Amino acid sequence: MRLHEYQAKQVFAEAGIPTPASALASTVDEAVAAAEEVGYPCAIKAQVHVGGRGKAGGIKLVDDEDEAREAAEDIIGMDLKGYHVDRVLVEAAVDFVNELYVGVTMDRGEGKPVAMVSTRGGVNIEEVAEEDPDAIAREHIDPAFGMHPYQARKAVYDAGVDRDIAGDVASVLTTLYELWDEKDGSDAEINPLMVTSDDEVVAADAVMNIDGDSLFRHPDLAEMEEEAAEDELEAKANEYGFDYVRLEGNVGIIGNGAGLVMTTLDLVDYYGGKPANFLDIGGGAKAERVTNALDMVFSDENVDAVVFNIFGGITRGDEVAEGINTALEQFDEIPKPVVVRLAGTKAEEGMEILNTDLVQVEATLEDAVQATVALAEEVNE
Known part of the structure; x- marks a missing residue:
């Protein structure tokens, strides 16, 4: 479960991490009233689960009522990278002199949680990791003992954080790890953690993703789940019982099994495409479930072509x-081109059943992915 920024900041603030004064608004008038409440200058920020909101026009800094109204009118109701914006966070601006990054996630290669700190905050941390990996200090943590104080201090000092604020940054990092651990998090990060001229640190952004299977242990977070659902597609995924993650590309992906879907995502990227989603229909999927999966992917306006990757074990190719x-x-005209690869149990029977007037069939996964990427590119030419 992905928390919205305003939800993550609520969790962070309750744990003692400093956050700016803010208020949630769903109408222009509410946004203007919230701006008056938190004071000018302030930021009006779209509440959607995408990166790069500022560059896409989803975050605006305003200095007075007129600017606040204009910004709210622009942002509320906008389409932001395929997401409809129906709420904004109105937040007091932070007069900062520096931007840091702190985060906690699982390092699957090491089999341990890892705490990260960088003085390169305020930018895409994935780009920093790729271009200058030494700019991110990392400290692996034994989950049996938790984060020791010296580990937090070491990560902060290794990152080159100024000594005047090192203690406060280490405290924020420790609290972030404790939240990640207590709340069954998959990721928790603050980017940027702003440093003011008074040497105070403030969480200007907040990300927290929770293992959805753990929500029975966290009734407070479970109450946030419905609000955290991004849009109709995510709500529909919950209704159908799919494991679904919406991404920012244009190649729709459907498969049976998380590993198979992840492999398909990697191949789409390898062959120059951009995945639009992760959608696992699970093992033993019957015809109705397959129909629901296609309905979901067709409903995503960002999708230009769909690859259907099925390897039959429990799942039968003829059912698919x-x-x-x-x-x-059911369509007079197929809304998106569909490429199918079937293998495994009852695959031959499935190939005989498939209406090849409606789909393109490929024998191998590599061929299917390349064909789908090419079809998606044709739509945008």
């Missing part, structure tokens, strides 16, 4: 083929 036919035959 029947579902694909059922889903596509």
Whole structure:
């Protein structure tokens, strides 16, 4: 479960991490009233689960009521990278002199949580990791003992954080790890953690992703789940019982099994495409479930072509083929081109059932992915 920024900041603030004064608004008038409440200058920030909101026009700094109204009118209701903005966070601006990054996630290669600190805050941390990995200090943590104080201090000093604020940054990092651990987090980060001229640190942004299977242990977070659902697609995924993550590309991906879907995502990227989603229909998927999966991917306006990757174990190829036919035959015109790769149990029977007037069939996964990427590129030419 991905928390919205305003939800993550609520969790952070309750744990003692400093955050700016803010208020949530869903109408222009509410946003203007909130701006008056928190004071000018302030930022009006779209509450959607995408990066690069500022560059896309989803965050605006305003200095008075007129600017606040204009910004709210621009942002509320906008389409931001395929997401409809229906709420904004109105937040007091921070007069900062520096921007840091702190984060906690799982390092699967090491099999341990890792705490990270960088003085290169305020920019895409993935780009920093790729271009200058030494700019991010990392400290692995034994989950049996938690983060020791010296580990937090070491990460902060290794990153080159100024000594005047090192103690406060280490405290924020420790609290972030404790939240990540207590709340069954998958990721928790602050980017940027702003440093003021008075040597105070403030969380100007907040990210926290929770393991959805752990929500029975966290009733407070479970109450946030419905609000955290980004849009109709995510709500529909919950209704259908799919493991679904919306991404920012244009190649729709459907598969049976998380590993198979992840492999397909990697191949789409390898062959120059951009994945639009992760959608796992699970093992033993019947025709109705396959129909629902196609309905979901077709509903994403960002998708230009769809690759269907099925390897039959429990899942039967003939059932999948029947579902694909059922889903596509209801259209007078197929909304997006579909490429299918079937292998495994009842794959030959499935290939015979498939209506090849409606789909393009490829024998291998590599061929299917390359064909889908090419079809998606044709749409944008």
